[in-house]
Amino acid sequence: MTRRNQHLTLRDVSEASGVSEMTVSRVLRNRGDVAAKTREKVLEAARMLGYVPNKIAGALASNRVNLVAVVVPSLSNLVFPEMLAGVQEVLDGTELQPVIGATNYDPAKEERTLFEMLSWRPSGVIVAGLEHSDASRAMLANCGVPVVEVMDVDGDPVDAAVGISHWRAGYQVGTEIAARRYERVAVLGTKMDGDHRARKRIEGLERALSEAGIAVVDQMAYSGWSGFAKGREMTTELLARAPDVDFLFYTNDLTGAGGLLYCLEKGLDVGGALGLAGFNAFSLLDGLPRRLATVDSRRREAGQVAARIISGTHVFETEDRRVELVPTFLPGDTMRPLPGAETG
Amino acid sequence: MTRRNQHLTLRDVSEASGVSEMTVSRVLRNRGDVAAKTREKVLEAARMLGYVPNKIAGALASNRVNLVAVVVPSLSNLVFPEMLAGVQEVLDGTELQPVIGATNYDPAKEERTLFEMLSWRPSGVIVAGLEHSDASRAMLANCGVPVVEVMDVDGDPVDAAVGISHWRAGYQVGTEIAARRYERVAVLGTKMDGDHRARKRIEGLERALSEAGIAVVDQMAYSGWSGFAKGREMTTELLARAPDVDFLFYTNDLTGAGGLLYCLEKGLDVGGALGLAGFNAFSLLDGLPRRLATVDSRRREAGQVAARIISGTHVFETEDRRVELVPTFLPGDTMRPLPGAETG
């Protein structure tokens, strides 16, 4: 063996089939006109040998890479896999392939991941959020391919942006709370610096409440991972120190569900005197004892649209390459009815 | 502009710094001896220009690719992101980068994804499960890099395998059920053909039960996505048609949690006359009204070990390149105590 490595090359297929490398290449890419008989010979040889093309060489020669870089903070938070599912769904109908990287909510890690991915010269970049380091923004601005910032539109996109406005979603929840005459609202959120979307939701909520003359009477943040237990803990603690609150807004459905379970156990009048709301509309949670009020943040669609933008099949309606999706408020069973609404 | 594309090349950096391309390359890779002054000039020029190296050309020239292909059935099922977290955690300490692909539990899609990924000549492959099409197995066997099949060891690995034995995990649950004198067990599982691990758990469970002379009195499978609602539905239906069952085994914690909530609402004697168990030990669910009996399937560790195998830092104890992790049974509060056990 004098071969540099164990991989087969076009040349091997060429020799095995008695067809020139170039024609072999054409067959394997379904390009140009190749005689049916030649094609057969080539495919047969390739199959027999178990030839796997070398995309690296192909990409270098053609200056085309069918990879789309997708950068998310985390895969453990379900919202990101759900967005990715939307991306994959759309890209599956194209030649493009997603390459996924996680940053752990760390801007420096994001910067490194982007650099690494851009050095593979992808055909597009999808990145969660609008907040990035200056260096990251510079890379994105200069990478020469479409860049879509997803799951948020509150800010200044480098190129395109797709998602809901978390600020407005929070604002809407605030108006719904106010309309239902809740008056002493507490916010149970996250301590994570990197979670800009949760922060924006809270800001929107606070604005709506303050416009309605309602106070946020208490606020609590946790660090670490979201789960039922965290929602329980926070709720226990919060109700202990502010027993007169009448509404609990959780920035996340999972902690909200934990809080809901806790409140039900304690026999609190959930959906009546005490209102509860989460955020994200995780379908996983359908089937809780009560449907938690929540907001569908439309992350799957965000992924779909982002993928369409990258693949060039999206038509922008506005000229600023921003696609604002409309979040859906779902009152569930944990907020009292609007005053004046009919009751069955 | 006569440039083919907008990307900067080593040559640009070379010209800007007045240093040969070769030396620029050395500086940018921290290779060989370069005078401190030269190094400075080069780094300065690269930074000023915003040079991003072209890994495609680099990989072709060096025949080295720092990518690890990771192929999983789904990202929506939390077990896979959790395994991926383990992979990422370990690879973060190396030069290697994971590239993730999802197959949607479809062997044909898996085959295509593997082919696609292998054509990028990764340094290693991590793939979930031991069941693959013949073509997939052939590709894996011949790809010339380490291949780790994760999250299962019941079968014949192509190369290395890391994970728990789902059969034995199921068997263990069965012995725990038998030891607690439950006698009429029902299994609530999945219809998905591709979910071999769930199937193996059920088989192990059935074996343990039959050895103990216990019948599986009913079985039910759902299709589609796992969530609380599915657990509720199945439980409702099952208890209607087999009201005398005394144990419900769910192949999945999420459906198990739905069932648990349902049974509690109905006032059933959960943890006493009626036993319940799920599988996977999702920490997200800590904080349910009762801790659901479950089994930790150690998927994060599986990812970690797989990544260590790929990066060459794992030392095998046996010679068959199989690492069997031991699942942990967690009785929670939904199974009655062992007979003869002390009660507080």
Add this chain to the structure above:
DNA sequence: TTGAAAGCGCTAACAC
């Protein structure tokens, strides 16, 4: 310590 030449495996462009 630095540079020049050759070539990685493929495809674009053009010739036949």
Add this chain to the structure above:
DNA sequence: GTGTTAGCGCTTTCAA
């Protein structure tokens, strides 16, 4: 319809 030639941007190798 098929083959030939050149070269993608980098790294390996060897020479200075």
